[in-house]
Amino acid sequence: MTPELHRVIYCSRGDIARDPSRARGELQRILAISRKNNAAAGLSxxxxxxxxxxxxxxxxxxxxxxxxxxRIQGDPRHRDIKVLEFTAVTAREFPDWSMAFAGDLTADQQDPLAFVVFAGAYAHRASGSSAAVLGLLHGLVQREDIWSFA
Ligand SMILES: Cc1cc2nc3c(=O)[nH]c(=O)nc-3n(C[C@H](O)[C@H](O)[C@H](O)COP(=O)(O)O)c2cc1C
Structure with a gap:
């Protein structure tokens, strides 16, 4: 166990291009810098x-x-950041990923479960929503080979 291991879970409204191919480029840039910085800092x-x-x-x-x-909170590519959980943890949820990407859902691929989870996260108290977001990400990351582009 790493004594100071912590986890944050949040959701936010994206402020990236609406055009799918430009949005995809912006997501790729976010992922590339995330993977580089996170690997260097021991983040996953x-x-x-x-x-x-x-x-x-x-x-x-x-x-x-x-x-x-x-740094992430100050990024103009998203807004209305809602922290669902910030807590000490005993183990990582995504130990093998500097930053897994669970979905390129910019265009016609819309996950109904994701829609429900986001609606809940903004409408309800944070506590139940952090578990829902975690479950959603775990489920989708397992399908990463389908959606991965980075
Ligand atoms: C939704 C979202 C998630 C992000 N996640 C990360 C991340 O996990 N790690 C990271 O280094 N940057 C992430 N970024 C990018 C940072 O906001 C920032 O642009 C980047 O860390 C560069 O910071 P620097 O100027 O200190 O190098 C994210 C940006 C957005 C919009």
Missing amino acids: GALIFASGNFAQVLEGPRAALEARFE
Whole structure:
């Protein structure tokens, strides 16, 4: 167990291009910098973009996590960031991923479950929604080979 291991789970409204091919380019850039920075800082996690929303799980040593999350919160490519969970944890949820990408749902691929999870995350209290986001990401990351482009 890493003593200072923490996890943040949040969702946000995406502010990226509406055009699918430009959106895809922006997502690729976000993923590329995320994988580089996170690997260097010992951070891991997963990200989804669906129905215009982001949800992300980011985990690792507390100081590195807080520093990177500060940067992420100030990123103009999303807004209305709602933190669903920030907590100490005993193990990582995505130990093998500097940043797994759970869905390129910019165009016609819309996951109904993702839609429901996002609606719930914004409408309800955070506690139940963090588990829902985690479950959604775990389920979709297993299908990563279908949707991965990065
Ligand atoms: C939804 C979203 C998730 C992001 N996740 C990460 C991440 O996990 N790690 C990361 O380094 N940057 C992430 N970024 C990009 C950061 O906001 C920032 O642009 C990047 O870390 C570069 O920061 P720097 O100027 O300090 O190098 C994310 C951006 C968005 C919009």
